[in-house]
Amino acid sequence: MVVSPDIYNLHQPMLVAVDCIIFGFDERGLKLLAVKRQMDPARGEWSLMGGFLGGNESLDEAAARILHQLTGLTGVYMDQLYAHSHPLRDPGARVVSVSYYALIKISGHNQEQAKAHGAEWFKISEIPPLIFDHNEMVEMALQLLRRQAKTKPVGFELLPEKFTLPQLQALYEAIYQKELDRRNFRKNIQSMGLLEKLAEKDKAGSRKGAWLYRFNIEKYEAFKNQGFFFNVSV
Amino acid sequence: MVVSPDIYNLHQPMLVAVDCIIFGFDERGLKLLAVKRQMDPARGEWSLMGGFLGGNESLDEAAARILHQLTGLTGVYMDQLYAHSHPLRDPGARVVSVSYYALIKISGHNQEQAKAHGAEWFKISEIPPLIFDHNEMVEMALQLLRRQAKTKPVGFELLPEKFTLPQLQALYEAIYQKELDRRNFRKNIQSMGLLEKLAEKDKAGSRKGAWLYRFNIEKYEAFKNQGFFFNVSV
DNA sequence: TTATATAAGTGTACTTATTACATTTACAAA
DNA sequence: TTTGTAAATGTAATAAGTACACTTATATAA
Numbered sequence: 027m028v029v030s031p032d033i034y035n036l037h038q039p040m041l042v043a044v045d046c047i048i049f050g051f052d053e054r055g056l057k058l059l060a061v062k063r064q065m066d067p068a069r070g071e072w073s074l075m076g077g078f079l080g081g082n083e084s085l086d087e088a089a090a091r092i093l094h095q096l097t098g099l100t101g102v103y104m105d106q107l108y109a110h111s112h113p114l115r116d117p118g119a120r121v122v123s124v125s126y127y128a129l130i131k132i133s134g135h136n137q138e139q140a141k142a143h144g145a146e147w148f149k150i151s152e153i154p155p156l157i158f159d160h161n162e163m164v165e166m167a168l169q170l171l172r173r174q175a176k177t178k179p180v181g182f183e184l185l186p187e188k189f190t191l192p193q194l195q196a197l198y199e200a201i202y203q204k205e206l207d208r209r210n211f212r213k214n215i216q217s218m219g220l221l222e223k224l225a226e227k228d229k230a231g232s233r234k235g236a237w238l239y240r241f242n243i244e245k246y247e248a249f250k251n252q253g254f255f256f257n258v259s260v
Numbered sequence: 261m262v263v264s265p266d267i268y269n270l271h272q273p274m275l276v277a278v279d280c281i282i283f284g285f286d287e288r289g290l291k292l293l294a295v296k297r298q299m300d301p302a303r304g305e306w307s308l309m310g311g312f313l314g315g316n317e318s319l320d321e322a323a324a325r326i327l328h329q330l331t332g333l334t335g336v337y338m339d340q341l342y343a344h345s346h347p348l349r350d351p352g353a354r355v356v357s358v359s360y361y362a363l364i365k366i367s368g369h370n371q372e373q374a375k376a377h378g379a380e381w382f383k384i385s386e387i388p389p390l391i392f393d394h395n396e397m398v399e400m401a402l403q404l405l406r407r408q409a410k411t412k413p414v415g416f417e418l419l420p421e422k423f424t425l426p427q428l429q430a431l432y433e434a435i436y437q438k439e440l441d442r443r444n445f446r447k448n449i450q451s452m453g454l455l456e457k458l459a460e461k462d463k464a465g466s467r468k469g470a471w472l473y474r475f476n477i478e479k480y481e482a483f484k485n486q487g488f489f490f491n492v493s494v
Numbered sequence: 495t496t497a498t499a500t501a502a503g504t505g506t507a508c509t510t511a512t513t514a515c516a517t518t519t520a521c522a523a524a
Numbered sequence: 525t526t527t528g529t530a531a532a533t534g535t536a537a538t539a540a541g542t543a544c545a546c547t548t549a550t551a552t553a554a
Contacts, residue, residue, distance in 0.1 A: 033299045034353040037312035039273035042345075042356050065267045078271035081354060085345040109343045109358045111276075111319040119268040120315060122276050122356075124343045192531070209533070210513065232530035234520040259512065426502070443504070444542065466501040468549040493541065496554085503548070511540070519532070524525100 043116075043123040044088045045076040045160065047107065047167035048097070050132035051184040055149050056200040057132065058164060060156060061096070062144030067118045068157040074164070075143065076123065089126035096143050098136030103183040104128045105174075108166055115159050123159075127167040129183035150200070175201050179220065179256050182241040190228050190236035191215070202260045214259055220246050277350075277357040278322045279310040279394065281341065281401035282331070284366035285418040289383050290434040291366065292398060294390060295330070296378035301352045302391040308398070309377065310357065323360035330377050332370030337417040338362045339408075341401055349393050357393075361401040363417035384434070409435050413454070413490050416475040424462050424470035425449070436494045448493055454480050 048059040063073040077092040079085060089104055107125040115121070132147065148154065153164060174180050181197050195211050215221065220242050227235035246256070282293040297307040311326040313319060323338055341359040349355070366381065382388065387398060408414050415431050429445050449455065454476050461469035480490070 034275060034355075037275055038315045039275050040313070040315075041268060041271055041273050042276065079274070079345065079356070081272045081274075082347050084347065085343055085356070106343060109319055109340060111313065111358075113316050113318065121268075122313070122319070124345075190531090207514075208531085209515085212532080213534090214512090229521090232520090233522045234529075234531050236531060424502090441543075442502085443544085446503080447505095448541085463550090466549090467551040468500080468502050470502060498551105498553075500550095501548105502550105504546090505544105507543090509540100509542070511538100513538070514536090515534105517533085519530105521529095521531105522527105524527075 038120075041119055041121040042079040042085075043076055043121050044079060044085060044092055045074040045123050045125050045163060046089060046093050046096075046104075047074060047125060047127045047164055048093065049127070049129050049167070049171065049184065050147060051197050051200065052132050053196075055151075056197070057147040057149055058153055059096070059130075059140070059145055059147055060153070062146070063157060064144060071157050072154045073157045074125075074160045075145070079124075085124050085126075089124075089128075093126075093128055093130075096140055096145060097130060098139045099130060099134065102128050102130055103180070105170065107163065107170060110159050110163065112159065117158075123163075125163040125167065127170060129171075129180055131184065131186055133186055172201060176258055176260060177256055179241060179246060182243075188224060188226070188228075188238040188240055190231070190238055192231060192236050193228075194239075198258065198260060204260065206260065210259075214257075218256065220249075220256075272354075275353055275355040276313040276319075277310055277355050278313060278319060278326055279308040279357050279359050279397060280323060280327050280330075280338075281308060281359060281361045281398055282327065283361065283363050283401070283405065283418065284381060285431050285434065286366050287430075289385075290431070291381040291383055292387055293330070293364075293374070293379055293381055294387070296380070297391060298378060305391050306388045307391045308359075308394045309379070313358075319358050319360075323358075323362075327360075327362055327364075330374055330379060331364060332373045333364060333368065336362050336364055337414070339404065341397065341404060344393050344397065346393065351392075359397040359401065361404055363405075363414055365418065365420055367420055406435060410492055410494065411490055413475060413480060416477075422458060422460070422462075422472040422474055424465070424472055426465060426470050427462075428473075432492065432494060438494065440494065444493075452490065454483075454490075 050057045050059060060072045061075050063069055063071050075092055075096045077088065079088045085106065093102055094100055104126050107127050109122055109124045111122045113120060155161065171180065181194055184197060185193060191212055195206055199206055221239045222242050224238040224240060226238045228238050229235040284291045284293060294306045295309050297303055297305050309326055309330045311322065313322045319340065327336055328334055338360050341361050343356055343358045345356045347354060389395065405414065415428055418431060419427060425446055428449065429440055433440055455473045456476050458472040458474060460472045462472050463469040
C-alpha cells in the first residue's frame with residue numbers, strides 16, 4: 027500500500043505519544059487524575075496517563091483508548107490540546123507528545139482499574155511535580171478549560187447527571203478560583219433554558235436541601251444548530 | 261545520550277510534518293498562500309507549504325524554518341493549530357502533520373523566493389482543492405483566526421505598519437464575512453487607545469483621503485501585563 | 495471656476511447585558 | 525419550640541453594544 031517516495035526516506039521518524047490531562051470534580055474541588063509511572067525512565071514518579079500512537083489509529087482514537095485503559099470509560103468528552111515537541115522533552119527517546127484533555131465524572135469511572143494503574147486524584151492546587159513537561163501540559167489544559175467553560179457546557183461533563191445549582195456554582199468557582207454572586211449566577215445559567223428542574227432535592231449539603239437539576243442535551247444540540255452559544259459570565 | 265528503554269522499542273516511529281497556513285490581506289481581501297507541490301506523491305497539485313520535523317528542532321522552530329524558506333520572513337506571528345493524524349491522510353507514508361497558522365504582511369515578503377517555490381496567493385473564497393487534508397487545515401485555521409481576531413490584535417500582523425481605519429475595517433469584514441457599522445467600529449477600535457494617528461493621509465482609496473494610523477505595540481504589551489484584553493465586537 | 499461624485503469622518507438615543515446588593519424560606523437537630 | 529444553616533429570590537444602577545443620517549474634503553469633469 028505505501029509507496030514511500032524518496033522524500034520520506036530523507037527524514038527522521040520519531041515516536042508520537044499521547045498524554046491525557048483528566049479532570050474531575052467533587053465536593054472537595056477540581057481534581058486531576060495522575061498515575062505513578064511503572065516504567066523506565068522516571069519509574070515511580072507521578073505522570074499523566076499516556077501511551078504511544080499506534081500504526082493504525084488516529085490521535086483521537088489513541089487518546090480514547092488510553093483513557094479507557096485507565097478509567098474503563100468510553101464516549102468521554104476529550105479535546106486535543108497541543109503537540110509538545112522539545113527535542114529533549116523525553117530523556118528516553120525523541121518523542122513528540124500530543125496532549126488531550128478529558129472531563130469525567132469522578133463517580134462514574136472504574137476505580138479498581140484506575141488503582142491498578144497507580145492512579146490518584148489530586149486537587150488542582152496540590153498537583154505534585156510530574157515527569158517531563160507534564161506540569162506544563164496541565165497548566166495549558168487548565169487555561170483551555172477556563173476558556174471553554176465560558177462558552178461550552180463543560181460543567182455538565184464533570185457533574186453527575188443530577189446536580190444542584192450550588193454544586194454547579196461551586197464547580198465554576200473552582201475553575202475560575204473566584205467567588206461568584208449566587209443570584210447572578212443562577213439567573214445567568216437558568217436564562218439559557220437548558221436546565222430541567224427535577225422534583226427531588228439533594229439534602230446532603232444543607233437542612234433545607236437544594237433542588238436537583240438535569241442538563242437538557244437535546245435542547246442544547248438543537249440550539250447549537252441554530253447558532254446559539256452557551257454563555258456563562260464569570 | 262539516548263537510553264531507549266524497552267518500552268520505546270515496542271512502538272512504531274513515524275514521520276512528523278509541519279504544514280503552514282499562511283494568511284495575508286490586500287485590497288482584494290483575505291488571502292492564503294499555497295504552493296504547487298514539487299514532489300511525489302501528488303506532484304503538481306496545490307498544497308500548503310510544509311516540511312518534516314528535524315531531529316534537533318521543536319515544531320515551533322520547524323514551522324518558522326519552513327515559513328522562512330518560502331517567504332524569507334523571520335519573527336512572524338505563528339500559532340500551532342492542530343495535529344492531524346488519520347493513518348491514511350498521506351498516501352506516501354504514515355505522517356502525523358502539525359499545522360501552524362501564520363499571519364504575514366503580503367507586501368513584506370520575498371516574492372521571488374515564494375515564486376521559486378511555486379507559491380501563489382488565493383482569495384479565501386477561491387481556494388482550490390489542496391492535497392490530503394489541507395483544505396480541512398485551512399478551514400480550522402480560519403476558525404482560529406475568527407476566534408483570535410476578537411481578542412488579539414491579529415489585524416496588525418496582516419496590515420502594513422501604516423494603515424487607515426477603512427483598511428482595518430475592511431480586514432475585519434473580510435475575516436468575518438460581514439459588514440460592520442463604520443461609526444461603531446471606529447469607536448470600538450479607537451476606545452482601546454492602541455492606535456496612533458499620524459499626520460499623513462492615504463489618498464489611494466478616495467479623493468478626500470483617509471488618515472494613516474500606527475499600532476502602538478508597547479502600549480499593548482503594557483496593557484496586557486495589567487490584565488487588559490484587546491476586544492473587538494463583531 | 496464651478497459643479498459633481500465619492501469615500502471619509504462624526505454623535506446620540508436606544509437596547510441589552512452585566513453587576514451590585516439584602517431578605518426570606520425550609521428544615522433538621524437541639 | 526427554638527435555633528442555626530444553606531437555599532432561594534428581585535430590583536436598581538451601570539456598562540456595553542447597536543442602530544442610524546448628515547457633513548466634509550477633494551479630485552475630476554463640465
